[in-house]
Every structure is written in structure tokens, then in C-alpha cells.
Amino acid sequence: MRLQKYMASCGAASRRAAEEMIAAGRVTVNGRTVTEMGVQVEDGDEVRLDGKLLRPETELKYVLYHKPAGEVTTVSDPEGRPAVLDHFRDYPVRLYPVGRLDFDSEGLLLLTNDGDLTQRMLHPSHEVKKTYLARVTGSVSLDTVRRLRAGVLLDDHKTAPAEVRIIKEETFATVVLMTIHEGRNRQVRRMFESEGHKVLQLRRVRFGPLQLGDLPRGQWRELTPAEVRRLKETL
16 A cells, blocks of 8 residues: 555545655654655554554544634644634544635535545545535626636636526625535635625535535534445545
8 A cells, every 4th residue: 555545544644645744754664764655555564654653543534514714724723723623632533624614714624534535525536516605795797607607717727617606685795606626725715806706704515415504603513324425425
């Protein structure tokens, strides 16, 4: 098994994050620091991250969390801001967020120690859909909806077509439901900004087959076996 896949199976990180850890010289195999990719790990090999012995997880866990605005989804934050993982320090296994929601956004966040599933959920080839409820400034025209559906230019690259539907028109704002499958940084906010609308509130309500439902902000629950099965069937 490749080293980065082994680390993911231990719940240490996603495969992509594991590759960064290896490149940084934080990983040893049988006492030897490894920095190159592609190293194979066999039964009986001793793998350590920052000196801590890694062992494959015996039980995979999947948690759905309603992240409130004002929390970071990184493992730690140099600015000392509240982090999602602060709520899971006493959880039986070490969890990692699948993707990110930015500091000002809220909604559905999946956490797991299943590194393989994390890798598949985030890989662009799987085009896992993410649906957001956005409250934006001003009145969103049908022309804007058509342009967002077709894709807009961000960083000189056009976004993939989005699913866009106006939910509610308010006096000074509009509530819009948008579904995308890309994972560019702050993509939904930037797409609306390209059309002259500032996002006032952003909530992710769906990720693949998972739905936020009526789970209160700041609360979490484990996925049901049926949800885990549907999740894996989509990949």
C-alpha cells in the first residue's frame, strides 16, 4: 500500500494532506524519514507522523455537523479563532473535515476518519454536487441567473455550469439556491460578486446525497448506515 494511502487509512489525514506531510519530512517509515512519494508500506512496517505511531483505524466514523459562521474548518488556526474540531476533542476517533466552509459561511460539514472517502469526495473527477442557500444584496435579474448557470470567469477560467434558482425576493436582497460541483476558493461568493452582488449570508444545505435538514447550528449527528451507503454509492 502506498504510504499516503496507509496514512489515510489510519485517519491521520486525507491522501492529499498526507502527501504534504511526507514532503515536509514529518513522516518516518521504520525509523527513516521519507520525503518522496510512492513509498510502499507492508505489514509490520512502523510508520510515524511527528513521532507518533500510526495504526489503521478499526472503526470508520461519519459525522454531519451544522457549522455556524465564525468557526474555521482547518485543524488549527494561527489567529486563535474557534475551530470546528474544538467540538470533537473528546470524540472516540480523530475526525477530519471533508473540504472546507469559510469562516463567514455556515451549514453542512462532513467529518470522518475515512481518508479514502475524503479523497474521493473531493476529487474533481467525481463532480460531487454542493448546494448553497445564498442571501445576496439587491435584486438578481434573470440575465444574471442565466450567466451564472452558463458559468462566469474567475481567475481567467470559466466556472462550470451551475444550477441556480431564485427562492425569495426581499426589499433589498434576494435569496438564491445554487448548486455547483467545483471547489474553488470562496467560489459562490465570488460568482455573485462577479455579477455585482455581495453575499450577506451563505449556508450549505446539501453535499452529495447528504442534506442538512433541520439540524440546529452548532449541533452534530452521526450518519445513519443508509446515509453512509448512499454516500459511497455516489462515488
